[in-house]
Amino acid sequence: MKGYKKGIKYIFMGFLSFCMVLSIAGCNNTKMDASKDRSTSLEIDTGASEDATKMEMWVFVELHSKFYGEMIRRWNQQHPDRQLDIRFVALPYDDMHNKLQMALQSGKGAPDLCDIEVGKFPNFLMGEPQLESLNDVVEPYKDSIVQSRLDLYSKDGNIYGLPTHVGATVMFYNTEILEEAGVDYTQIETWDDYILAGKKVVEETSKSMGVAETNAMWTLSALLAQQSSDYVTDDGKPNVNSKEMIKAMTLIQDMLNEGIIEVCPGGQPDTEEGFGYINEGNVASMVMPLWFMSRFLDYMPDLNGKIAIAPVPVFEKGMPRSVGLGGTGTVVTKTAVDTQLAKEFLAFAKLSEEANMQVWKVLGFDPVNTNLWKNKEITHDEENKFVQYFVNNPFEVLNEVEHEIELIRSLEITPSINNVIGTQVLNDINENGADPEATLNDAQAQLENELGL
């Protein structure tokens, strides 16, 4: 009897301890499964041999891994003795950046290479960047790369990220609407010209000439850059109430008040509502970076053959007509298994001419290697879907503004500035008709308080 009781006791205790182990392991399992569910591990044939160096790379756009996969294949062919094999993990945008931030902060679990979106990039340059400086591997390519795109991912003279595209801002015109109104877009050089043309468009077609943004800063950045100004001062302090800024916001508000432009549905063109609205032929033009081309192909098929690309109008002739906006900087982390190999591969995969050819062909971005812009075989390839879609060739515009592509700096305080402008300032001025100068002064005060200046 006693033995029987004891047996039950053991079973009971065994069961309890089993539960304990299970509950602890259970926590782990669910966590891992959850992360597995949301990320996609991508099997890409890289043609690597058995003894290739194995690395891991995180991306937030799955298409990018295809591009890198192609570049690994080429690298392995050209460097049979220094082969590498990369396992790609595609994560949702926020997830990937958050995980990377935590991993770098704690020094554990970071991938060897990673894509970082430009808006998030400043976060990774704070403190001592846990990223490898890429200066030495950039050197051979430096002369043919758009310098401002390298500056964007630099801190204290060290380049930490390599750009994917230029993102040069241009004006996209809907030629169908312009023809109906009798406007020749090639004659629009200044904002005064634009306003005159806009009045004609509104009169003849009762459609809008352009759009104002409430949650993005494409037009505003373009207006700021053409006055050679920025959201920050030279020594990195917020500068959102400068006279250039007030001039830019006033221009946008004036055009809104005159009914020439309207607030974009969705708050900016790069949204579902925006695509729909533009596709229906409601607006005659929009200021966007060149990567917006791929959005036309993917989301606005009705405008095929109707969209022309031209430089953005300026306040006064002679001002720089473009600025590089948006982008993805690719980095090598300090914890990478073979930093030198990773760095050299990265430079090859993002800066070489063959890489940039792929950037244009696969991703449809304006490549950072300017040698390519002059290569007519590539730029005027009739088979290319981008060349086919647009009225004129995108590279003609790129070559025209080649030496006018300005930089809007991305610093540690940039996320704060973007936040204040994107959630408050643009809404107040463009949507609610607030006075630009007063609103911008408020924003400046708020930023100074928040940043403890």
Next chain:
Amino acid sequence: MVRLKKILNSQKVAPYVFITPFILTFLIFFVYPLFSTTIMSFQSVLPGQIEFIGFTNYRRLFSDKIFWKAVSNSIKYMVVTILFLIPFPMLFAFFIDKKIMIGREVFKSIFFLPALTSVVVAGTIFRLIFGELPGSLMNTVISALGMAPIKWLKIQKTGFAALIILACWRWTGVNMLYFLSGLKNIPEQLYESAAIDGANGFERFIYITIPLLKPTTIYVLTISIYAGLAMFTESYMLWAGNNSPQNIGLTIVGYLYRQGIEKNSMGYASAVGLILLIFTMGINLTQLRFTGVLKKEEE
């Protein structure tokens, strides 16, 4: 081995063995993070540069307009959701519990369905319903009533209303289930004797159901206070991100996320988190003391 068995089996030790899993989880996932958050709230935390900065984070916090905007949003949200999410689920539960009610199970499932729907999906659908274009569902409805289309999610009042509607849609069923289980504990005889004494249905609800549901109500109130103040997902999904126009949908947790993750200011975010903890604890402890729950335990 024998000694170990003896110790484990002794009446003094066994209880502690049993509660070890809870204590461990509590220590690892609650006490330790709380402890390190407290320390971090006095620091500036950056990779390779962690320094002690005293009360700077808190000083910045108290003069930070956006933080107070977030606090006021969260408190407003908590109050309004409590006003809707306690009386109505209670009433629905009362009806569904009635045996003469037709289609009880169907209603129960329908009310509970939103809780099973992913917030991501629900948020997206609500965002489209409250879209700013004239073709969105809500704008079609109001234009049928002769009103001009509204940019719902860009205006403080309508945006907040959309948020409340989303919350009510989502949580009514859950709270109703709590009340239903509470109702099951009320003996049928009480209703019968009240009926014999001549009480009508309304009086029975007021004088029997509500008082006897008090423990359930207090429980629902407690979790609603916490859930209201800690709300984040609904707002994040409704505005497709943490940044709503004029911060009309920004909550305390949203602000914590903005500072800690979006601006990589972990120390500052820790201070926000601690303030949230103090708020929630303060309100809930007052509430529990007021409703007499804590007193009972003391006795």
